[in-house]
Amino acid sequence: METKADSNLKHELESLRQQAEAALKAADTKDALEAVRVEYLGRKGRITGLMRGLKDVAPEDRPAMGALANEIQEALGQALEARLSVYLQAEIAEKLKAETMDVTMPGTYRPMGGQHPLSRVVADICAIFAGMGFAVIDDDFCPEIETEYYNFEALNFPEHHPARDMQDTYYTNVAGNVLLRSQTSNAQIRYMENHPLPVRVVSPGRVYRNEEVNSRKFVLFHQLEGLLVDEHVRFSDLKGVLHEFTKQFFGGERPTRFRTSFFPFTEPSAEVDVQCIFCEGKGCQVCGHVGWLEILGAGMVDPNVLQNVGIDPAKYNGFAFGMGIERLAMLKYSINDIRLFFNNDLRFLKQFKGL
Numbered sequence: 001m002e003t004k005a006d007s008n009l010k011h012e013l014e015s016l017r018q019q020a021e022a023a024l025k026a027a028d029t030k031d032a033l034e035a036v037r038v039e040y041l042g043r044k045g046r047i048t049g050l051m052r053g054l055k056d057v058a059p060e061d062r063p064a065m066g067a068l069a070n071e072i073q074e075a076l077g078q079a080l081e082a083r084l085s086v087y088l089q090a091e092i093a094e095k096l097k098a099e100t101m102d103v104t105m106p107g108t109y110r111p112m113g114g115q116h117p118l119s120r121v122v123a124d125i126c127a128i129f130a131g132m133g134f135a136v137i138d139d140d141f142c143p144e145i146e147t148e149y150y151n152f153e154a155l156n157f158p159e160h161h162p163a164r165d166m167q168d169t170y171y172t173n174v175a176g177n178v179l180l181r182s183q184t185s186n187a188q189i190r191y192m193e194n195h196p197l198p199v200r201v202v203s204p205g206r207v208y209r210n211e212e213v214n215s216r217k218f219v220l221f222h223q224l225e226g227l228l229v230d231e232h233v234r235f236s237d238l239k240g241v242l243h244e245f246t247k248q249f250f251g252g253e254r255p256t257r258f259r260t261s262f263f264p265f266t267e268p269s270a271e272v273d274v275q276c277i278f279c280e281g282k283g284c285q286v287c288g289h290v291g292w293l294e295i296l297g298a299g300m301v302d303p304n305v306l307q308n309v310g311i312d313p314a315k316y317n318g319f320a321f322g323m324g325i326e327r328l329a330m331l332k333y334s335i336n337d338i339r340l341f342f343n344n345d346l347r348f349l350k351q352f353k354g355l
């Protein structure tokens, strides 16, 4: 038999259904629909509220009443869903419209950078020496702001020796002995001080000299230092390595020539020429009609240098070489003014992009 509580609850549920339907009808925005959902279907909503009255209903009627409540809940949920989906569709349509793009419109031109020709040449040279088993020393291993000790003294330049003036050095006002390195040869000392033998490395980097600027000389330029120290190293090993280097760098077998020279840190020392790549030795303007181009300095590491880093010159020996990057790049790419590398004119730089 239906009790009072039963008919009350049933009545309330029916009335709630009508109110919810009316509220749904009146809701004309997404937010209003959401408010209806919260009011009727929410966790603290009205249907849940009414269901608390289910405990007062006669046990045999509870299933029917529960089913009614569920039916109302479900019907309301579906109706809400249907109404909300209209808004969602509209939102999606709007978003799609806003995001459409006209693929026939001209694009925005974003110029692509390229490697600087000097970086390119350094990378090429390093790759050639890496192919012959030389490791490449990191840029930051050797400082450009250096002390006299590493730039000169440890490299066997005696104090007051005129060779120190050969490389018009920039001294700083930091301290009497602090300077901008005038050569990458400081790498020889710094590397040997910190690494066990055998040593077989190249070290590219920037150097500074107080030069009168012209088409061939600039106050800063780049060098690449090479160093090999081991047992039983011969001068012919140096010749072989440098000959192979010129072959790979300039692309093709051509004679190299070693002329006697002097560097305080090598003995014997040589300046190395390659047969002029422009006239093949016949003589032209670039080689000053001699048929040869000077490309680097080299020699067998002076025993005093080894001693300065605690290596026994009776047991070990080696060779070193140093080359000017700008000079090599100028020869390889027929560039006639060193300043072009430094004034960042895109018309110049662009020409090296595809290399």
Ligand code: PHE
Residues within 6 Å of the ligand: 182, 183, 184, 185, 225, 226, 263, 266, 297, 298, 299, 320, 321, 322, 323
């Ligand atoms: N450091 C020398 C220079 O700057 C080049 C060089 C390096 C010569 C290593 C011999 C050995 O002129």
